[in-house]
Amino acid sequence: MKHIFIINPAAGLTDKTEHIRKELSKREDIEAIVFNTEESGHETQIMKEMLDIFDDEPVRICICGGSGTLSNALDGICVEEMDHVEIAFYPCGLTNDYLKNFKDQGKQFENLNAVLDAKTRNVDFMRCVIDGDDNYVKNELLFVTVGVAANIERMSRFFKFIGGISPSIMYGFCTMIALPFSPTVDYEVYIDGVDYSRDYKLIYIGNSVCMGGGFIPIKKGIDCRDGYINVLLVKRIPFLQSLAFLSDFMHGELVDKHKEQVDFVTCKEIFIKRKDNKIMNINADGEINSDHSWNIKVVNGRMQFAVPDGATFLDDCDELCKCIGESHKTLKECKKARKEAKKKKNKNKKK
Numbered sequence: 001m002k003h004i005f006i007i008n009p010a011a012g013l014t015d016k017t018e019h020i021r022k023e024l025s026k027r028e029d030i031e032a033i034v035f036n037t038e039e040s041g042h043e044t045q046i047m048k049e050m051l052d053i054f055d056d057e058p059v060r061i062c063i064c065g066g067s068g069t070l071s072n073a074l075d076g077i078c079v080e081e082m083d084h085v086e087i088a089f090y091p092c093g094l095t096n097d098y099l100k101n102f103k104d105q106g107k108q109f110e111n112l113n114a115v116l117d118a119k120t121r122n123v124d125f126m127r128c129v130i131d132g133d134d135n136y137v138k139n140e141l142l143f144v145t146v147g148v149a150a151n152i153e154r155m156s157r158f159f160k161f162i163g164g165i166s167p168s169i170m171y172g173f174c175t176m177i178a179l180p181f182s183p184t185v186d187y188e189v190y191i192d193g194v195d196y197s198r199d200y201k202l203i204y205i206g207n208s209v210c211m212g213g214g215f216i217p218i219k220k221g222i223d224c225r226d227g228y229i230n231v232l233l234v235k236r237i238p239f240l241q242s243l244a245f246l247s248d249f250m251h252g253e254l255v256d257k258h259k260e261q262v263d264f265v266t267c268k269e270i271f272i273k274r275k276d277n278k279i280m281n282i283n284a285d286g287e288i289n290s291d292h293s294w295n296i297k298v299v300n301g302r303m304q305f306a307v308p309d310g311a312t313f314l315d316d317c318d319e320l321c322k323c324i325g326e327s328h329k330t331l332k333e334c335k336k337a338r339k340e341a342k343k344k345k346n347k348n349k350k351k
Helices: 017-023 040-051 065-073 079-083 097-101 104-109 112-116 146-164 167-181 239-250 317-324 330-351
Strands: 001-005 032-035 059-065 085-091 121-128 132-140 143-147 183-192 198-200 202-206 228-234 262-267 269-274 278-284 288-293 294-309
Touching: 001 017, 001 040, 017 032, 017 112, 040 059, 040 065, 059 065, 065 097, 065 132, 065 288, 079 288, 079 294, 085 097, 085 104, 085 112, 097 104, 104 112, 143 146, 143 294, 146 167, 146 278, 146 288, 167 239, 228 288, 269 278, 269 288, 278 294
Parallel strands: 001 032, 001 059, 059 085, 085 294
Antiparallel strands: 121 132, 121 294, 143 202, 143 278, 183 198, 183 269, 202 228, 228 262, 269 294, 278 288
16 A cells, blocks of 8 residues: 655644654655645645546555645545545644544544554545536535634634634634624525525534534534534624623534524535625635535545544444444444443343
8 A cells, every 4th residue: 555645844833744754764664655735735736646646556645734734635535536545644733623533532643653554434524516516626524614703714814824822712812803793694505405594694514523723613412424414503693692602602502502593403415605696705624715605515434534543533433333242334323222232231130
C-alpha cells in the first residue's frame, strides 16, 4: 500500500513538517510520498492528482493539518474511489475538531506511528452538491451552517490572522457580536422531501459531535456512523436572549430550552437556498463558501478512516456489539438488542 502525506505547514502554531519527515525516515516498511501545501485549497488538487495516478491500487492518504486541511483534502475524492482509499489524520491544527468524536482519546492520533499502523473504521460523511451542479461537489465530515454561524466564522478569520488567541475565547467573542446583528432570512428548505421553508436565523447541519472551537450544538445521541445527519432550525433569537442562546448553543441545550424557537430533525438529505435567490454565506467544516444552493446527503459508512489502537468512538456500536455477540449497522439497533439481551439475562436469573 502506498502512503501519501499531505502536510499543511501553516496549520497550528508550529510547522510539523520536519518532525513528520524525520519519523517517516525511521519506517523502512512504509513507502511514503510527501507533499507540502502551498496555499489554501492546494490539498484538494494534491488529492485529485494522486488518485488519478494511483487509480487502481490501495492507498492511505495521511492528512497532516487542522480541520480546514482535512476538509479541503476530502473535497478531492469521489465516492467511487473510497473503496480503495483510506483516510488518516495527523492533527496539527488548533482545534482538530473531528477527533472530539473519540472521547478523551483523541490524543492517540498525536502519535504518528500509531496513525500509520491504525486499522480503519467505516464512517459517514456529507456529500454536498452545490448550485445543482454534480461536478461542483464538496465532502464534509463535521458540519454545514448558514446564517449567523457563517457570520461568526467570517469574523473569526480576523482573530485567526492575529494569532495567539484561545479558540474558545475567539469564537465566544465573535458569537456575542454576530448573534444580535445577523438578520433572519427567508429560506427554501426541504428535509427528506418535506417542506420546512420559512425565515431562519441559523440552520445547522451536523455529522459530528463538535462544530468548532468547543461548540457542541447537539449534545446527545450523536454518532458519525449511523447514516443520519442532525439539523437545527433556529427561527428567531430575541435580542435580550442572545447571551442565553450563545451559552445553550455551545453546550447543546438549544433543543431542550428553546423549543418554540428551535426545531430539531434527523434526516438523510437536506436542500437549502434563499427564497430571494441571493448568494448564501456557508460555513462548511470551518471553510467559508458563497453559493446559491446546497443539497446535502449523508453517505453511510463509505469512508475508511484510520483509528489508532486505544481510540474509541463516543458512541461505539462495535464495542457495544461485543457485549451481545452480534453485529449491527447502527447504534440505535445495537442499543435495542443490548437492552433486550439484558432483559433476557435478568429473566433467566430470576428463574
